[in-house]
Amino acid sequence: MRDDEHDVEYAVSVRDVSKNYGDVEALKDLSLDFPRGQLTSILGPSGCGKTTLLKIIAGLLSPTSGEVEVNGKTVTGPGPDRAFVFQDFALLPWASVIRNVAFGLELRGVAKSERESIAQKYIKNVGLSGFENSFPHELSGGMRQRVGLARALSVDAQVLLMDEPFSAVDEQTRRKFQEDLLSLVQQESKTFIFVTHSIEEAVFVSDQIAILLPRPSRVSEIIKPTGIRNKGTDNIRRDPEYLDIVDRIWASLRSYVE
Amino acid sequence: MKVLGYRLPGMSSLLLWGLLWEIVGRLDVTFFIPPLSEVFQTLFSIIGTPAFVKAISETAYAFVVGVTSAIVIGVPVGILMGKSRLLDELLLPWVNIFLSAPLTALVPVLMVLFGFGMKSIIIITTLFAVWIIILNSRAGVMQINRSLVEMAHCFGASPMDAFTKIYFWAALPEILGGVRIGVIRGVKGVIIGQLLISIVGFGALFELYSANFLMGHFWAVLIVLFALAFTISEFLAYLERRVGYYASKR
Ligand SMILES: Nc1ncnc2c1ncn2[C@@H]1O[C@H](COP(=O)(O)OP(=O)(O)O)[C@@H](O)[C@H]1O
Ligand SMILES: [Mg+2]
Numbered sequence: 001m002r003d004d005e006h007d008v009e010y011a012v013s014v015r016d017v018s019k020n021y022g023d024v025e026a027l028k029d030l031s032l033d034f035p036r037g038q039l040t041s042i043l044g045p046s047g048c049g050k051t052t053l054l055k056i057i058a059g060l061l062s063p064t065s066g067e068v069e070v071n072g073k074t075v076t077g078p079g080p081d082r083a084f085v086f087q088d089f090a091l092l093p094w095a096s097v098i099r100n101v102a103f104g105l106e107l108r109g110v111a112k113s114e115r116e117s118i119a120q121k122y123i124k125n126v127g128l129s130g131f132e133n134s135f136p137h138e139l140s141g142g143m144r145q146r147v148g149l150a151r152a153l154s155v156d157a158q159v160l161l162m163d164e165p166f167s168a169v170d171e172q173t174r175r176k177f178q179e180d181l182l183s184l185v186q187q188e189s190k191t192f193i194f195v196t197h198s199i200e201e202a203v204f205v206s207d208q209i210a211i212l213l214p215r216p217s218r219v220s221e222i223i224k225p226t227g228i229r230n231k232g233t234d235n236i237r238r239d240p241e242y243l244d245i246v247d248r249i250w251a252s253l254r255s256y257v258e
Numbered sequence: 259m260k261v262l263g264y265r266l267p268g269m270s271s272l273l274l275w276g277l278l279w280e281i282v283g284r285l286d287v288t289f290f291i292p293p294l295s296e297v298f299q300t301l302f303s304i305i306g307t308p309a310f311v312k313a314i315s316e317t318a319y320a321f322v323v324g325v326t327s328a329i330v331i332g333v334p335v336g337i338l339m340g341k342s343r344l345l346d347e348l349l350l351p352w353v354n355i356f357l358s359a360p361l362t363a364l365v366p367v368l369m370v371l372f373g374f375g376m377k378s379i380i381i382i383t384t385l386f387a388v389w390i391i392i393l394n395s396r397a398g399v400m401q402i403n404r405s406l407v408e409m410a411h412c413f414g415a416s417p418m419d420a421f422t423k424i425y426f427w428a429a430l431p432e433i434l435g436g437v438r439i440g441v442i443r444g445v446k447g448v449i450i451g452q453l454l455i456s457i458v459g460f461g462a463l464f465e466l467y468s469a470n471f472l473m474g475h476f477w478a479v480l481i482v483l484f485a486l487a488f489t490i491s492e493f494l495a496y497l498e499r500r501v502g503y504y505a506s507k508r
Contacts, residue, residue, distance in 0.1 A: 060408050078412045090409035093504035094427050104413040107423075137504065155413065 011036040011159055011191035012057060017066035019052050026052045028216040029066070034159075034208075039185045039192035041202040043249070044212030045256050050195045051087075053212070054163050057193065058084050070159060080108070083157035087164045089144045091136040097123065098132040100147050104155035115154075122150040126180075142173035159191045166201070174201075179233045181205050199249045203228075203242055211249060213256060221252060292474045301478035309463060314482070316459035317448055320376060324383025325444040332388045332440065333433055336395025337425050346396070353396075357389040361447070365454045379451035379458060386447025387440035394436025398429025431498065431505035438494035445487040 012034040019027040026049040034040045042050050055061040057068050059078040068075040070082060083104065091100050098119050099106070105115035123132060126146040136144055145165055152160055166174045182205055185192055196202050202209045203225055213220040227241045236242050276294050283293030304310045339346045339353075365382060372378040402425065410424045426433075452461030460479060467475040 055408075058412055060412060078414060080414060082412075084409070084412045086405050086409060088403070088405050090403070090405040092406070092424075092427070094430070094501070107410070107413045107415045107419055135503070151413075 009036050010034055011071060012193065013069045014053070014057065015067050015069070017053070017056060017063045017068065019049070019056060019061065020064045025216055027056075027063070028218060030212075030218055031066075032210055032219050032222075034191055034193055036191050037189050038207035039181075039194055039205055040208045040210060041194045041196055041206040042210050042212055043196055043199065043202040045214060045253065046197055048212045048214035048256075049217040050197075050212060051163055054084075054161050054193065054195050057159075058082055058161050060084075080155065081157055082159045082161055083152035083155050085145075085148050085152045085160065085162040085165045087167060089136070089141075089148045089168070091144060091147055093136050096133050096135060097128060097139070097147055100136065101150040101154055104151055108155070118154050119150070122154045123147075125153065126150045140169075140173075142169040142177070145169055145177070153188070157190070159193065162192065162194045164195050164197065167197070178204050182233055199246050199253070200237075203245050203249070204236055209249070211252065213253075223249065289471065290473055292477070296474050297477045297481065300474035301481065304475060304478060305482075309466075310479075313459045313463045313479075316376070317452065320379045320383055320451070320459065321444060321448045324380045324448060325387050325441055327380070328384045328387035328391055328440055328444065329437055331384070332391030332436070333395050333426075336392040336433075336436070337399050337421065337429060339392065340396040340399025340402075340429070341425065349392075350396075353389050353392050356385070357393060361385050362450055362454070365451065369455065374455055374457060376458060378455060379448060382451035383444050383447040386450075387444035390443060391433075391436040391440040394432045394439070395429055398432030398436075399425055401432075402428040431501050434494065434498045434501060438491060438498060441494060442487065442491050445483070445490070449483065 010033040014030060014032045014034075017027055017030045018025070030049075030053065032040075042053060044050055052061065056063050057070070057075065059075045059082070062076075070079070092103065095103070098116055101123055102110075102115040102119035105118060106112075110118075120132070123129060126149055128143060128146050128150065131139065131143065136147065139147070145168070149165070152162075166177045169177065178201060181192075181194075185205075185207075194202075194205065206225060207229065209223040209225070210219050211221045211223070212218070223245060225241065225245050228236050228239050228245075231239055279291070279294040283291050283296065335349070339349055361382070364385070365378075368378045368381055368385075372381055406424055406428060407420065410420050415423065449460065452459045453464060455461055456465045460483065463479055464476065466472075467479070
């Protein structure tokens with residue numbers, strides 16, 4: 001059971017971050033806090049700077065101004081406290097599933113037998129047992145993303161950054177993923193930062209939703225669908241509060257959609 | 259190819275051309291073309307002679323050293339050019355010029371610089387092979403999926419890790435393609451070098467045979483060279499197919 005009232009401590013804090021690509025202002029003075037152990041969604045129409053924000057938190061991009069703190073330390077680059085799940089999976093096409101899952105550990109210099117036994121555990125966790133020696137091109141999109149997820153989990157980072165991880169998989173797989181993600185958030189005491197452009201998905205999985213609007217990009221609203229969190233996955237989608245929140249978010253986003 | 263319902267093995271058409279060669283040879287049209295059977299007889303008779311063994315080992319040495327240097331220089335340079343914009347701007351014009359330049363024209367200069375021996379031939383071989391290897395390695399790196407690079411960076415890859423675990427493998431299909439063409443050009447380089455310098459390896463042998471109108475010998479050596487070049491190129495094509503499974507899915 002996760003409870004907002006207790007440890008309102010932030011794993012990640014974004015302070016007045018701006019990012020310009022040449023003349024394009026992708027982010028402007030954006031501030032946002034991510035409560036520890038919870039899942040925060042960043043929701044917004046495409047092009048509003050979600051990926052940019054996530055990459056700045058990951059340390060892959062440096063902000064034009066402002067700063068990001070992870071566990072109180074200012075981010076200057078990627079670090080072992082954060083792991084990334086990519087929209088396009090970013091798997092090594094020449095490496096087997098187990099090597100892909102263990103790749104983060106391989107880069108950290110963990111011995112082969114040790115990293116493979118850790119990888120094995122997470123391959124089982126994400127439901128890919130038996131596919132250890134398959135190659136990415138032999139797997140479906142959904143299975144590939146499970147590999148990407150297992151890789152991020154196996155480095156045991158406190159913060160998991162996910163950039164539209166389910167956008168490249170089919171609808172059924174996507175629903176299954178959303179349910180699995182909910183139980184993952186419960187099991188692992190990690191902070192999840194989850195980028196999506198799907199309103200339903202955000203409301204379904206999040207403890208907190210930050211709505212990002214473009215031109216200039218900013219956090220326009222923060223919504224906490226606390227009431228539906230403990231309803232159980234089967235009931236959430238027909239819960240009146242769930243439907244209300246979806247409607248409310250749509251109302252504020254619709255004017256930004258051409 | 260199928261004839262009368264039978265599936266013929268690859269390159270059966272060579273038999274036909276061989277037959278034509280034999281007939282033309284028997285007709286005594288020109289001294290330049292002896293019958294193929296005679297060429298093969300000559301081939302077997304000279305293949306163990308010290309002159310032939312010397313020629314082929316000298317050629318193999320020049321070829322292996324030349325092509326290996328081309329690979330060892332070409333692959334890293336190409337990868338670095340693909341990674342660094344600055345390096346690319348600096349080197350690309352030269353690579354393109356040398357790729358299309360008539361390198362044979364450089365041979366006299368190289369002979370002046372490096373003498374009339376093995377050294378010049380090795381350098382010529384390298385010069386023939388290296389440019390396409392650079393260009394292909396560069397192209398392989400340029401088409402790399404950016405998110406693989408970000409992924410490696412994200413999970414803490416050092417620049418060396420990124421080089422050996424990401425860039426090299428991502429570019430491998432193009433690198434092998436480049437090496438294959440480079441090797442074929444290297445064969446040209448080593449032969450042209452020997453012909454122009456003509457005191458080493460097959461150059462010396464060709465000089466001897468053509469001066470004495472030994473056309474059977476001449477063709478026999480040529481067939482050996484063609485067969486070697488073809489075998490090497492087929493072997494590299496096989497390696498290329500081995501990595502083909504991910505070439506289209508990066
Ligand atoms: N490398 C880049 N160079 C120039 N502009 C970029 C770059 N990356 C993103 N942008 C621009 O920044 C804005 C935000 O992009 P992005 O963060 O990818 O948005 P989202 O992930 O929400 O779709 C877009 O207008 C996009 O065109
Ligand atoms: Mg995006």
